[in-house]
Amino acid sequence: MKVGLKQVVLFSGAALLAAAFWLYTDPGLQPMWRGKVVVRFWNGFTGPDGRVMVKLVNRFNREHPDIEVKLQRIDWAIYYNKLLVAMMGGRGPDVFVVHASLLPRFHHARFLEPLDGHAAGPLGIPADDFDGRVMAAVCDGGVQWGVPLDVHPVGMYCNSALFR
Secondary structure, three states: HHHHHHEEEEOHHHHHHHHHHHHHHHOOHHHOOOOOOEEEEEOOOHHHHHHHHHHHHHHHHHHOEEEEEEEOOOHHHHHHHHHHHHHHHHOOEEOOEEEHHHHHHHHOOOOOOOHHHHOOOOOOOOOOOOOOHHHHOOEOOEOOOEEEEEEOOOOOOOHHHHHH
16 A cells, blocks of 8 residues: 555654653753643544543543643644644644644744654654654654654455445
8 A cells, every 4th residue: 555645644642642751751851840841732633533632631641740731622624724823923832733744834834843862762652663654754854753643545445245
């Protein structure tokens, strides 16, 4: 199956949780903390996937009392407009979901930070957990800019006897 940029979505709940945990455990950042670390997370998951994301975030918040992930779900129809305006105004979220087809736009607008240093190591998400073509969709110029979430199928298999 050929995987294109449009088939990959970035920043899953696991990526969010890994990023929040990395912020929490990085000794270089700890002196900057004043109380609880707050991570603002925006996404367009408003249906069943949103309910799952709410559960993941609530569980993470319970298990890590020094970190608070503030989840903002916005309908996909207006999500990117709000996200781009917020980012241009310097009020964007710390972690957000973006479809891989829009990744270059966010990269060239300097709204992304390379993940190479954060994704590596014992607290990171190993690149070899993903198919190489899927991981390539979140990289540009040898730099990792996101974490794959899912791959959308471009075909469908059907049991024709059962379908009849």
